[in-house]
Amino acid sequence: MIREQIEAKLQAAFEPVFLEVADESYRHNVPAGSESHFKVVIVSDCFAGERFLTRHRAIYGALKEEMADGVHALALHTYTQKEWQGLQDVVPASPPCRGAMRA
Template identity: 55%
Template sequence: MNIQNNIEQKLLSHFNPAHLEVINESFMHNVPDGSETHFKVVLVTPEFAGKRLINRHRAVNAVLKEELADHIHALALHTYTGEEWQSLYGNSPDSPNCLGGMKRAAS
């Protein structure tokens, strides 16, 4: 069973996020190698507009109720609207301009 994949699929289908990260942090805890018990979720969706933090977390917990009941020991939630995410973290940085690569080497 892949808990991380289940979490990702459920959150993708329920929230249709603009950004989603599901990070298995179990290795940072006293659990056997390969465990899937501690996760961090970063979820950015317009569905959180106008919702208080507690209600955002409740919505995520409701979607993941089976995993929380049987598999997950700890779940860190970071929930944002697109506007909040943008104001905190901005855009992804632009890639640098190409310096020629193989074309330059062939000259």
């Protein structure tokens, strides 16, 4: 499964203290069973001193094969351990799908 591939690559690249990868494909107008939209919450001190854009580019770099082979979108929430303190219950929800939802 693609979710497990994403988790393994992010674990190896960033050694996170917390990692959650959620398949949100069901929220989008895609065929049933698609694995194309994911929400990633990752906490790693590898992000210390880095802007969010730099963090996101690093994640996209680690997942370049998945992005080229069917993953359409990642909702990325990247934190250092210090930033993560007190945020565990307030991670933003992913934005609604811009396309029509399946009935």
